[in-house]
Amino acid sequence: MRPAATSDSAGDAIPARLIQDERRSEEWALVCRAREGDLAAFEALYRQHVRRVYALCLRLSGNSALAEDLTQEAFVRAWKKLAQFRGESAFSTWLHPLVVNVALTERRSRRTREAHTFLTDDVAAHERPAADADPEGRLDIERAVASLPAGARAVFVLHDVEGYRHDQIAGMTGVTVGTSKAQLHRARQLLKERLAP
Amino acid sequence: MTCEEALARLDDFVDGELGEAEFQDIELHLAACAACAEEAVELRALVERAGRLPRALAPERDLWPGIAEQIRVSQPAAARPMWPAWTWRALAAAAAIMLAVVWWRVDHRVPPSPSPDSAAQFASLEIDRDYDRAAAELLVAVNARRSRLTPEAQARVDESLRVIAQALSAIRSELAKDPGSPALNHLLISVHQRRIEVLRTLVGLTA
Numbered sequence: 001m002r003p004a005a006t007s008d009s010a011g012d013a014i015p016a017r018l019i020q021d022e023r024r025s026e027e028w029a030l031v032c033r034a035r036e037g038d039l040a041a042f043e044a045l046y047r048q049h050v051r052r053v054y055a056l057c058l059r060l061s062g063n064s065a066l067a068e069d070l071t072q073e074a075f076v077r078a079w080k081k082l083a084q085f086r087g088e089s090a091f092s093t094w095l096h097p098l099v100v101n102v103a104l105t106e107r108r109s110r111r112t113r114e115a116h117t118f119l120t121d122d123v124a125a126h127e128r129p130a131a132d133a134d135p136e137g138r139l140d141i142e143r144a145v146a147s148l149p150a151g152a153r154a155v156f157v158l159h160d161v162e163g164y165r166h167d168q169i170a171g172m173t174g175v176t177v178g179t180s181k182a183q184l185h186r187a188r189q190l191l192k193e194r195l196a197p
Numbered sequence: 198m199t200c201e202e203a204l205a206r207l208d209d210f211v212d213g214e215l216g217e218a219e220f221q222d223i224e225l226h227l228a229a230c231a232a233c234a235e236e237a238v239e240l241r242a243l244v245e246r247a248g249r250l251p252r253a254l255a256p257e258r259d260l261w262p263g264i265a266e267q268i269r270v271s272q273p274a275a276a277r278p279m280w281p282a283w284t285w286r287a288l289a290a291a292a293a294i295m296l297a298v299v300w301w302r303v304d305h306r307v308p309p310s311p312s313p314d315s316a317a318q319f320a321s322l323e324i325d326r327d328y329d330r331a332a333a334e335l336l337v338a339v340n341a342r343r344s345r346l347t348p349e350a351q352a353r354v355d356e357s358l359r360v361i362a363q364a365l366s367a368i369r370s371e372l373a374k375d376p377g378s379p380a381l382n383h384l385l386i387s388v389h390q391r392r393i394e395v396l397r398t399l400v401g402l403t404a
Contacts, residue, residue, distance in 0.1 A: 024349065039265060046261055051253035058254060072260050076267045088348055141246055160247035166214075185208050192239055 028087050035082050042082075046075055049092060053099050059157040060103040062146035070106055074099040096162070100172045104154060144194040148187050155180050156187035198226045203233050211240050325369070328389035335396035342400070354399065361392045 027048070033041035053074055058067035078095055085094045145153060145161075154173060158164045159180075164172070166180045173180070203226045209215050210223045227234040336358075343351055368385045375381060 028349075039268065042268070043261055043265070046264065050260065051255050054256045054260075055252055055254040064257070068256055068258070068260055071256065072263050072267065075260075075264045076271065079264075079268050080271065086348075087350075138250060141250065145247075156247070160244055161250050161252065163248075181208065188208065188240060188243060191243055195243070 024090065027091050031082060031085060031087070031091060034079070042075075042079055045091065049095060050075075052092065053095065056096065056099050056157070056162065057103050059142075059145060059161060060100065060154055061106070062153065066106070070099075070103050073106075074102040077102060097172050100154075100158065104173055140195060141191070144191050145187075147194065148190055151175075152183045152187035152190065155183035156191070159184050160188075198222050200226075200230060200233050203227070203230070204236060207233075207237055207240055211237065211244055324386060325389070328386075328393065332389070332392055332396060335393065335400055338400045339396060357395070358392075361388065361395070364388050365392075 027045070030041045030045050034045060050071065054067060054071045057070040057074065058064060061067050061070060074095075078098055081098065085091065145156060148156060155169055158169045158172070159166065166177045166184075169175075169180045170177045175183070203223055206215065206219065206223055210220065215223065227237055339354070365385070365388055368381055368388065372378065372381050372385065
C-alpha cells in the first residue's frame with residue numbers, strides 16, 4: 001500500500017525543476033561570490049553577458065569606441081550595485097536597464113558638453129564582412145539605425161531590436177509612453193526612407 | 198476611416214497593441230486601400246528585419262582588464278552571505294530520497310506486531326513530540342533568515358520541508374495502524390533526525 005498523502009510526482013518533479021533552474025542557480029551562485037568580493041566570479045558573469053551588453057551600447061551610442069567605454073562603465077556600475085540584485089529575475093533582466101541608463105546618461109552629458117556627432121559608420125563597420133556575406137542587408141539597417149537622431153534611435157533599438165514595451169522604455173528613458181511611441185514612429189519613417197532602394 | 202487615421206494607428210497595428218475593434222477597423226481599411234496596405238507591408242518588413250538583427254556582438258578587444266582595474270581601485274562590492282546553489286539542490290534531493298525510502302519501507306512493511314508494547318508506544322510518542330519541538334525551534338531561526346535566500350531557494354527549502362513533513366505524516370499514519378512496529382518506529386526517528394540535520398545545516402548556512 002502507498003500512503004495516500006503522497007504522490008508519484010513529488011519525487012520526480014523536484015529533479016525536473018532543478019534542471020530547469022540550474023542556469024539561474026549557477027548565475028546566482030556567481031552573483032553571491034561576486035558580492036563577497038570574488039572578482040573571478042564577476043569576470044564569469046562579464047563573459048556570459050558582455051556580448052549582449054556591448055551590442056546594446058553600440059546601437060544606443062552608434063560609436064564603437066564609445067560603446068567600449070560604456071560597456072566597461074556599465075559593468076563597473078553593476079559591480080557596485082550588485083547588492084541590489086536580489087535574484088527575483090534573471091541577471092540580464094536586472095543588468096540591461098542599468099546598461100541603458102549608463103548609455104543614455106552618457107548621451108545626455110555629452111550633449112551638454114559638446115555639439116556631438118556620432119560616428120554613424122561604426123556600427124555597420126563593426127564586423128566588416130564581405131558584401132556577399134550580408135545577403136539580408138544587415139549592415140544597411142545597422143548603418144541606417146546608427147544615423148537616426150539619438151532619441152529616435154534609442155527607442156527604436158529598445159523596442160524593435162531588444163523587444164521592450166513602450167511602458168518599459170518610458171521607465172528607462174524618463175519619457176512618457178506617448179513620446180516613446182512618437183519617437184518610434186519617427187525612427188521607422190526615417191528608416192523606411194533611408195532603406196528605400 | 199480615413200487614410201490619415203489609419204496611418205496614425207499603423208505602428209500600434211503592426212505591434213499588436215490595438216484593441217480588437219480598432220484592429221478590425223484598420224484591417225477593413227487596408228483591404229480597401231492599396232496605398233495604406235503597402236505602407237503596412239513595408240512597416241511590417243522593417244520591424245521583422247530589425248527583429249532579426251543579432252542581439253549579441255563581440256567587442257573588438259577584451260574589455261575585462263579595464264573593468265577589473267576600475268573595480269580594484271573602487272570600493273569592494275557589498276558583502277552578503279553566500280547561499281551556494283548546490284545546498285538547496287542537495288536538500289531537495291535528500292528530501293525526495295527520504296520520501297522514496299518511506300514509501301518503499303511502508304510498502305514492504307512487516308505484518309502488524311501481534312502484541313504492541315504500550316510502554317514502547319508511549320516512549321515513541323514522546324520522542325516524536327520532542328523532535329517536533331526541536332524542529333519548530335530551528336525553523337524559527339531559518340525563517341528569520343529567509344530574506345538571505347533567493348526566492349527560488351526559499352521555494353526549494355519550503356518544498357523540501359513539505360516533502361519531509363509528508364514523509365513524517367505517512368509514517369505516523371502507518372504507526373496508528375501498527376503502533377508496535379519496530380521498523381516504523383525506527384523509520385520515524387531516522388526521518389526526524391534527518392530533518393533536524395537539514396534544519397541545522399540551513400541555520401548554519403544562512404547565519
